[in-house]
Amino acid sequence: KAEEAGCKVVLVNPAHTTQMCSTCGAIVKKTLSDRVHTCSHCGLIMDRDLNASRNIMRLGLQSLANTA
Template identity: 60%
Template sequence: MSMLKAYKFRIANKRYEFAHQVSRDLVNRFGLIAFEDLSIQNMLKNHCLAKSISDVAWNMLVTLTSYKAASAGSVVIPADPRNTSKMCSRCGIRVEKTLSDRVHNCPHCGLSVDRDWNAAINILRLGLQSVGIKTVEACPF
């Protein structure tokens, strides 16, 4: 085996082991896990992002978490990714952003929080709603 193949094999094994560790931790800690139902194949068509998306192995993490959750009695919910980072997690108003905007600033309710944190709250709310749990307030802030 060439040095390059051995290197790629070692990196792939590290990625696989890391995904196993993270998925096991998620299943051990949570009874409900919500993931954005992203179209990874479509995202890989963007040649600027394809290598980075492949490197983090999103599909592998979701797959491993799903099968471990099924055997542990946990639930994995795919959440519709539309507008999860644009919708304000406190008041629900849609705040337009570009991809370079890293902070969610709502002009309606004044919430200022990291864009990814705002999206995570919205994804969790969608996951809870999909199993019939109504959320009174979107954000505890």
């Protein structure tokens, strides 16, 4: 489907993407029931899934840049 739409799929290792702060990169330990990412290093507060999605996007873009 991605190819038909003129897009590219990039596989990203999701390890630690929910625990890494998408702003400063610090690892913030959480349990599965913790739904909010609160970074004690830079003060970022956001939904855990949004934080993870930003990390996944960054990793995917870095992967694309390394193959170009």
